[in-house]
Amino acid sequence: MSRIHIAALAAICLALPAQAHVTLEKPEASAGQPYKGVLRIGHGCAGSPTTSLSIEIPDGVVAVKPMPKAGWTLQTQQGAYPQAVTVYGQTLTSGTRRITWSGGRLLESEYDEFVFVAQIAPGVAGPVYLPAVQGCETGEHRWVDIPKASQTARDLSYPAPILRVAAGEAKTTQAGPLRIEQAWSRATPGGASVGVGYLRLTNAGNTPERLLGGATDIAARIETHDMKMEDGVMKMRALPRGIEIAPGATVELKPGGMHLMIMGLKQGLKAGESIPVKLQFEKAGVVPVSFSVMGMGAPAPGAAAGSEPEMDHSKHMMAK
Numbered sequence: 001m002s003r004i005h006i007a008a009l010a011a012i013c014l015a016l017p018a019q020a021h022v023t024l025e026k027p028e029a030s031a032g033q034p035y036k037g038v039l040r041i042g043h044g045c046a047g048s049p050t051t052s053l054s055i056e057i058p059d060g061v062v063a064v065k066p067m068p069k070a071g072w073t074l075q076t077q078q079g080a081y082p083q084a085v086t087v088y089g090q091t092l093t094s095g096t097r098r099i100t101w102s103g104g105r106l107l108e109s110e111y112d113e114f115v116f117v118a119q120i121a122p123g124v125a126g127p128v129y130l131p132a133v134q135g136c137e138t139g140e141h142r143w144v145d146i147p148k149a150s151q152t153a154r155d156l157s158y159p160a161p162i163l164r165v166a167a168g169e170a171k172t173t174q175a176g177p178l179r180i181e182q183a184w185s186r187a188t189p190g191g192a193s194v195g196v197g198y199l200r201l202t203n204a205g206n207t208p209e210r211l212l213g214g215a216t217d218i219a220a221r222i223e224t225h226d227m228k229m230e231d232g233v234m235k236m237r238a239l240p241r242g243i244e245i246a247p248g249a250t251v252e253l254k255p256g257g258m259h260l261m262i263m264g265l266k267q268g269l270k271a272g273e274s275i276p277v278k279l280q281f282e283k284a285g286v287v288p289v290s291f292s293v294m295g296m297g298a299p300a301p302g303a304a305a306g307s308e309p310e311m312d313h314s315k316h317m318m319a320k
């Protein structure tokens with residue numbers, strides 16, 4: 001090859017758009033929030049078709065669930081987290097640390113996306129990296145370089161996909177001695193008239209407090225409910241006296257147990273939005289809180305599949 005050809009080739013390589021690298025479509029996330037990662041593969045290995053993609057999940061990215069891809073085999077490797085993470089009332093100590101899609105064939109001339117969902121642990125801030133190995137029929141690209149203090153990703157030939165995490169606003173509401181945390185709900189299927197609400201309540205006061213229900217513009221009313229087994233069937237019942245939070249106690253409203261029931265929904269609840277709710281307490285009175293809506297039917301982050309009772313309230317039976 002002539003000198004000119006080499007120079008031209010080098011120029012082309014340097015001019016490759018960012019898409020030539022393996023990158024995340026949305027490289028920003030917030031601590032304590034859900035995150036959907038879309039890895040983009042825009043080329044093969046020097047022309048050779050891509051046949052696998054493997055990514056490492058960094059510390060602080062938890063409750064990871066990869067999306068299966070038609071024509072590709074999905075494998076995950078589980079491992080311990082360096083410290084337990086509490087997400088929406090669940091304490092997680094381990095989870096998916098590596099995802100591998102393999103067995104497909106993505107031509108140099110084609111583009112594809114590999115998807116996972118995750119939760120960013122509270123307290124994470126700054127960049128985290130998801131080293132990725134792109135396997136090809138011939139050779140591989142190891143997108144695993146992490147910039148040193150004086151560098152940026154631009155200085156690296158094979159930068160690892162970067163995710164910049166903004167310190168999330170602490171989703172904690174304080175009302176006198178009462179602390180309200182991690183208020184969340186679930187997306188509803190079309191036409192559903194009821195939704196659920198979960199949260200954690202801590203009473204640091206000396207007298208009992210009581211959650212009586214609440215109100216929201218997007219539904220007729222909000223009730224306090226419980227679930228219990230009756231003749232082998234999980235049934236829910238209204239708690240007309242509300243839910244007590246004893247002095248010094250923390251009460252968790254969570255799947256399979258006590259919950260808020262949002263009755264008479266005027267619109268569906270969509271993952272990613274937040275619902276403004278005015279909670280009603282016996283002593284603290286009306287306390288505004290917003291509920292983050294999580295994916296439909298998804299178990300609470302970290303809950304093992306099948307570990308929770310039926311949560312589709314449209315099917316579930318009201319105890320008499």
Ligand SMILES: [Cu+2]
Nearest residue numbers: 225236261313
């Ligand atoms: Cu209910």
